Amino acid sequence: xxxxxxxxxDLDRDVNIPITGCSAAGSMDRGQGTEPRFSSAxxxxxxxxxxxxxxxxxxxxxxxxxxxxTIDCSGLSGHCVGFHGYDHEDLSGQSTGxxxxxxxxxxxLRRGFDSVSDNxxxxxxxxxxxxxxxxxxxxxxxxxxxxxxxxxYGDLGAEPFDLGNGVMEHPVPxxxxxxxxxxxxxxxxxxxxxxxxxxxxxxASRMEHGQLILATHTWHMVEWRERGMxxxxxxxxxxxxxxxxxxxxxDLGYQPTMLVG
Ligand SMILES: [Zn+2]
Numbered sequence: 001x002x003x004x005x006x007x008x009x010d011l012d013r014d015v016n017i018p019i020t021g022c023s024a025a026g027s028m029d030r031g032q033g034t035e036p037r038f039s040s041a042x043x044x045x046x047x048x049x050x051x052x053x054x055x056x057x058x059x060x061x062x063x064x065x066x067x068x069x070t071i072d073c074s075g076l077s078g079h080c081v082g083f084h085g086y087d088h089e090d091l092s093g094q095s096t097g098x099x100x101x102x103x104x105x106x107x108x109l110r111r112g113f114d115s116v117s118d119n120x121x122x123x124x125x126x127x128x129x130x131x132x133x134x135x136x137x138x139x140x141x142x143x144x145x146x147x148x149x150x151x152x153y154g155d156l157g158a159e160p161f162d163l164g165n166g167v168m169e170h171p172v173p174x175x176x177x178x179x180x181x182x183x184x185x186x187x188x189x190x191x192x193x194x195x196x197x198x199x200x201x202x203x204a205s206r207m208e209h210g211q212l213i214l215a216t217h218t219w220h221m222v223e224w225r226e227r228g229m230x231x232x233x234x235x236x237x238x239x240x241x242x243x244x245x246x247x248x249x250x251d252l253g254y255q256p257t258m259l260v261g
Contacts, residue, residue, distance in 0.1 A: 004211045005204075005254040006170070007057055007246065008150060009048060010127060011073070012064040014040040014219040016088050018095035018130070023108075024066075024087035025129065030228055036088075040229070042071035044221035049075045051239050055246045060259040062127035062150075064088050065115030073120045080258035082125035082148075086112035092132040105136035106143075113144050124260040127151050131172075138163045148260050150213055153184060157207045170259060172213045175203060187216040190241055192224055197241045201248035212254065214245070 013036040015028035026034030052059050059079045065086035067073075085091070086108050093099035100108070109126075116123045125148035126141055133151045141149065147167050154171025163169050174184040177199055185203065189195040204212055221242075222235050230238060250256065 003204075003207060003209060003252070003254045004257045005057070005246070005249050006060055006211055006213045006257055006259050007052070008060045008062065008127070008172075008213055008215045008259065010064075010084055010215065010217045011041060011045060011061050012067055012084055012088050012129070012217065012219075013038055015223060015225050016129075018090050020097055022096060023089050023098050025089070028225065036066070038067055038070045040219035040221075040223040041067055042218075044218035044223070045071070045073070045075060047221040047235060047239050048216075048218050048242070051242050051246070052079075055243055055250065057246055057250075057256040058258050060125065060150075062125070063116050063120060063123070064129070065112035068116045068119040076120055080125065080260055081116065081121050081123050082127060082146075082150075082259065083109075083112045083116045083123040084127050085109075085129045086115060088129045090130050090132060091128055091137055092130075092134050094132065095130065100136070102136045105134070106140050109137065109140055109144065113146070124148065125150065138167055139165060141165075141167050150215075150259060156203065156212075157210045159210060170211060170213055172215050173203070173207070175206070178202060185212065185214045187214065187242065187245065188220065188225075190245070191216070191220040191238055192226060197244035197248065200245045201252070204249040204254065205252055212249070213259075214249075216242070 016025045027037040062082040062084040064084045128151035150170040153174040156173040156175040160170045
């Protein structure tokens with residue numbers, strides 16, 4: 001039985017939030033409004049790349065077009081590069097009230113794809129902002145030569161499946177922990193101090209076969225959603241926790257791999 005670890009990272013504007021009536025996402029208001037910020041995304045990218053180097057894992061980065069134009073992404077060389085919209089659009093319109101025609105969805109995807117292509121490398125996979133796709137998205141991905149998507153949640157150990165047009169969907173696991181509490185493989189609660197690293201290793205130990213897609217954001221390496229910027233000791237502890245998760249899972253015998261190798 002083989003088990004693969006795929007570490008995915010959303011590289012997008014800091015603490016992104018949907019803004020009603022706006023296509024582009026903002027950043028959480030820290031007293032100076034919701035204009036998008038990218039400084040934590042950039043600082044956190046450096047922290048995360050060091051972590052990945054330390055444990056010998058290559059990441060799969062879903063990069064927002066605007067972010068690729070704004071921060072230095074040269075450290076992504078050798079990692080798998082995907083894309084993540086252009087301005088972190090909610091393509092379903094559910095959170096913003098802004099809905100898109102098929103042409104508009106295609107234009108957003110094309111712009112994000114082109115921007116990441118120009119600034120980093122040609123993306124080989126996609127994750128929808130906020131993990132919400134719609135039918136227009138999946139039907140257009142093949143036109144960009146993108147055949148791997150990870151924009152949904154699924155059962156622990158669920159196999160990747162064909163969305164019906166040759167695009168393979170790789171779900172992020174959602175399951176329950178040892179005490180029956182719901183948890184997903186997004187590391188969000190760990191960064192916020194609400195789950196220990198051992199919960200994610202325990203989750204991995206319960207999967208018998210297949211791909212384990214872990215997920216996080218670069219900004220979350222240096223900034224809490226709820227409490228603002230972390231201090232240096234807190235950044236170090238947060239990075240140590242990611243090392244603990246990854247090395248704990250590798251110790252179970254998982255093979256580290258990228259979404260598209
Ligand atoms: Zn995102």
